[in-house]
Amino acid sequence: MQPTKHNKPTHRRFLVVFAALLLVSCTLIWGIAHDTRQFDLLKEAHVPLRLALSGMVLLAALAATVLFLKRSFTHPVHDLVEYVRQQRNGNDAAPPKSLRERNDDIGLLTNEIQGLLDTLRKQNERLLEQTLNDPLTGLGNRRLLEQRLEIALPLSRRRMAPLSALMVDVDHFKDYNDHYGHPAGDECLVEIANVLRDTFRRETDIVVRLGGEEFLVVLLDVGLDEAMRLAEAMRSMLQAVGIPHEKSSAAPVVTVSIGVATALPGTPIDVESLIACADSALYQCKAKGRNCSVSSIVDKHMLESMQLSTT
Template sequence: MQPTKKKKPTHWRFLGTFALLLLVSGTLMWWIAQPHLLDSPSAGEVDLPLRLALAGLLLVVVLGATVACLQRGYTRPIHQLVDYVRDQREGKAGEPPTALVGRDDDIGLLSHEIQQLLDTLREQNERLLKQTLNDPLTGLGNRRLLEQRLDVALPLSRRRMAPLSALMVDVDHFKDYNDHYGHPAGDECLVEIANVLRDTFRRETDIVVRLGGEEFLVVLLDVDLDEAMRLAEAMRTMLQAVGIPHERSSAAPVVTVSIGVATALPGTPIDVESLIACADSALYQCKAKGRNCSVGSIVDRQMLENANLPTA
């Protein structure tokens, strides 16, 4: 196999073209300036204006060709590179022009380096955004993601006149579990509970977050109280079937959860804090009943007023 012939760098090709242009133009200038090349000895004096005009014309042509070469070889690519960087800054994702990346000079190298730098920054920004919106232990969303998603979900639920359900999930006697089995085991327990939540609530519109500690919150769009209670019981029994031992629990010999369910009727004006407070209120009823159960309630304007919660 014959080795591939290496292509000369762009700047060397430009310098070669420019040197050839200077050589040709210099030769023509010298030829124009020689009066003995004309037909008569006095022709040099007679045709002096003509020779000056030809020299001026040749000079203009050389300057124009030089400017055209510079524009094609350097000015235009630099403008393309600046436009590409500006587009990336404005959020228009895309690759740099092929003509830039394919160059084998400093401009091509710079284009390639800028592309790699932007790709790295984009990946880092996505990673940072994911870290700021997700709980590092369980991988579920956090409070910030909840507020971000509900800023869209609550107005949409009102416009569609659809019910909105919230499930507050609390691990029963989790402090006793941590004290007895240790914090690493407690972290593994929370991860397992997060996996059960993912398996239960699979719709793209389902919002599943970890509020902190052993508390989780699930927000379900267009789900009434009966369906929310069915899902809550499915999640609770699924976790109990996993059978994570919990010797210090008075609710069961395995890890269990209590789930408070609150459903806002269609058209009920409610904000994030009120929704969480209503689900938390139902959760307290679970604890009063002995834990390891689900309690549901309807959230209406009267309930919000009785609980001194603000209405949107």
């Protein structure tokens, strides 16, 4: 944005010229009206000439006024409108210095608008964070998962890269809640989220809480073996934390079951199918007695048979 220059000396110059011209024209008009003899220069002049002269001075005063108003108010207001328009278009640059540093109402308005926009921006960021994050654990939520997979899945497919999803579910969590209380259950979920964060640290890893005591991890560019190794590492790390769980038949501490689904390179998988495949592997873990990981491979044939069974 190209700001026009509106500085104080310019204002003052305009004001002085304007006041001088106004004074001269008023004096001339007053002189004509009272036919005063004090103006030697105009004494002999005819009334029409005096009228024309004062008219010209008055016009000049008006022109100076218009110019002054344009330079002092119209242009800055235009700059201000342009600034607001650019903000609306996503440009978050600060307003021009010439506006911010004005000591008048336009400067005040500029700074107020800037403050308001900053506040709105911060509130928007907070709201966006709330809509994409799980408030209890601070992990992403299902919306974040969908948002990220919308880009990651087609990209992964085009690059012919594998992709793995881990469905992590806490074992006998109802019993944990019933025995230790809901607040302790919340703390337990936070602890599990921390272990997930510590295990899946790559920038491309997507770790979310799907709801309740279910978490989903999506690992891009990760094949079955690596996914299973990481699933086991996570399980061991949680057991090492050792959150007591007296009511679990799987272990004396809190444990998880992990269903791992790996999509082979080029598999046209979507979010729903990925979750369904990891979920069915998780179901097998539970059937096996919990506190374990089960893997499954997702390819075109498996997806087709899944679609057939749902139609």
